[in-house]
Amino acid sequence: MTRWPLHLRLALAMGLVMAGLALALLAVVHAGNGRAAQETAQRMNLGLAAYIGQHLPAPLLDDQGQVQQPVVxxxxxxxxxxxxxxxxxxxxxxxxxxxxxxxxxxxxxxxxRRVDVQAVAALLAVGGQAAALPVLGDDPRRPGQRVPVSVAPLPAPGEGYLYVVLQGQAQRSVAAQVAPSLAGRELAAAFALVAVCAALVAYVLLHALTRPLRRLATQVQDIRTDGTPGQEAPNEVAMLEAAVAALTRRVDAQFQQLQQADQRRRDLVSGLSHDLRTPLAALRGQLESLLIEDPATGTPDRTARLHTALRQSERLRRLIDQLFELARLDDPQVQPRCEAFCLAELLQDVVQGLQPVARARGVALALAAESHGPAPVWADLGLVERLLQNLLDNALRCTPPGGQVTLGLQADGARQRVSVTDTGGGIAPDDLPRIFERHWRGSGPQAGSAGLGLAIVRRILDLHGSHVAVRSQPGVGTCIEFDLPTRA
Incomplete structure (x- = not known):
């Protein structure tokens, strides 16, 4: 559809309306002029019939009441x-x-033919009264038509009337020849003049009056970022309507996102309260037991209790560190400090750093054989190291003793793909889409965890513009993959 500005459409509409009004006014004027012409003709010739009757050379009827045709x-x-x-x-x-x-x-x-004598009597009764004219009578040559006439009774009572039609056939014939050309010129001139003038005036005025509306429509259209495809709006009002509808949908979606975020926050606080309360309760119980006992007569499991308290305190510290780290990464002002480094060397360092943890859990941790080649990437070294530590720690905790966790690296075009594969219990298909949600509490081996480690992984990858993929089969294991851009 052709896009016409609103002021141009309104100007054309106003021009057409004014042209229609001009046609109606012209019709009214023509009708009024015709009525005025009839009254003028009758007023000027009201006594014409009487004058003709008074100046006849001989009576129109003989003594027997017959018409004298020679006199006629x-x-x-x-x-x-x-x-x-x-x-x-x-x-x-x-x-x-x-x-x-x-x-x-x-x-x-x-x-x-017969003429309505009531009109004749009415005209004779009117006489010269100006307010009553015109009084129209029947046209003998056109039955059913009314024309201005002049009437006078014949000298002898009861003989009849002398009836003069003031606008006869000859005048009507001449008028019919002249009227079309005159009316056509008047009509064309009136239509063109009124339509053009009205359109020009309306265009100028509406162009000035709708300027703020055009600016507003352009501004609203510029901030319409909902991504919905749409046809070009035919005018500013339609553009505003479409933009406002899109903005309404956008606001509704953002409001729903805020509600969901608020619900996730409440769930996260609830989960953290539970996760923090468990190690605190265990740590407090062990310390209270140690305070009650006499150090001189302590039980043999005193050292075991101290180790339990230490593990719970370490767990508490890790949860608090993850919470603060996630809060820091959620800050909009935080941006990755990218640099070029060898990803293969970083993988080796992380694997070596976690070997003691893997041996303590009875899990074999290794770097895949094809992962030792050069793999320069462009990313934040500290964040990527934290990401790998979280993924490996999660894999080690989910893998039972005797299992294996493998860290792999493979070039994939202009990106380097990293994979973490374990032989743990796997993830249920229903839980797979939600493992990176910070409030999610799974039903598998990680049930009861707040899930902050994987939430931190997801946030770090988002900051690098990378994506994460997860493949898992219950009872077999899980593979988590992500990629980073290659640095030449």
Whole structure:
């Protein structure tokens, strides 16, 4: 659809409305002019019938009441010579046309037709009263048509009337030839003048009045970032409507996201409260037992209790560190400090650093054979190291004694792909999409954990613009993969 500005559409609409009003006004003016012409003709010639009757050379009827046709013919020649526009008729008392002074034979000879005598009586009663004119009578040559007339009774009472049509066939014929060209020129001129003037004035005014609306529509369209495809709006109002609808959807989606984030925050606080309470309770119980016992007569498991308290305190420290680290990574101002480094060397360092933990758990931790080649990447060294430590720690905790955790590295085009594979219990298919959610508490080996380690992994990868993929089979194991950009 062609996009026309709103002010142009309104200007064209106003021009068409004004042209229609001009046509209606022209029709009213023509009707008024016709009525005025009828009144003028009748007022100027109101006494014409009486004048003709008074100046006849001989009576129109003989002593037997018959029409004297020679006198009528003489009257026709005089009338047509003086004023061809009028038509003179001789009416009987009942309004029947007994004779006429049309001069020439016609195909629509009105002899024998009747004229409404009530209009004749009304005109005779009006006389010269200006307010009552025009009084129209029947046109003998056009039955059903009303025209201005002049009427006078014949000298002898009951003989009839002299009936003069003031706008006869000759005048109507000339008017019919002139009117179309005149009316056409007037109509065309009025239509063009009014339409063009109205459109120009409306365009100028509306262009100035709708300027703020156009600016607002452009600004709203610029901030419409919901990504929904749409056709080009035909005008500013439609553009605003589409943009407001898109913004409404965007606000609703953001509000739902805020609600979901708030719910996740409450779940996270609830989960952390539970996770922090467990090691605190264990640590407190062990310390209270040690305080109650007499050091001189202590039980043999005193050292075991101290080790238990130490492990719980370490667990508590790790949870608190993860909580603060996740809060720091969630800060919008935190950006990765990228640099070039060898990813293969970092993998070897991380594996060597976690070997004591792996041996203590009875799990074999190794770097895949094909992962020793050069693999330069562009990333934040500290964050990537933290990411690998979290993934390996999670894999070691989920792998039973006698299992194996393998760290692999493979070039994938312009990126380096890292994989962490374990032989643990795996993840249920329903839980797989949610393992990186910070509030999620799984149903597998990690049930009861707040899941902050994997949440930190997801946040670090988001900061690097990388994606994580997870493949898992219950009872077989899990493989978590991510990639980083290669640095030439």
């Amino acid at each position: 013919n003489l009257l026709a020649s005089h009338v047509m010579a003086i004023n061809p526009a009028v038509e003179v008729y001789l009416l009987g008392p009942d309004g029947q046309v007994r004779a006429h002074a049309l001069g020439v034979p016609t195909t629509d000879d009105p002899l024998g």
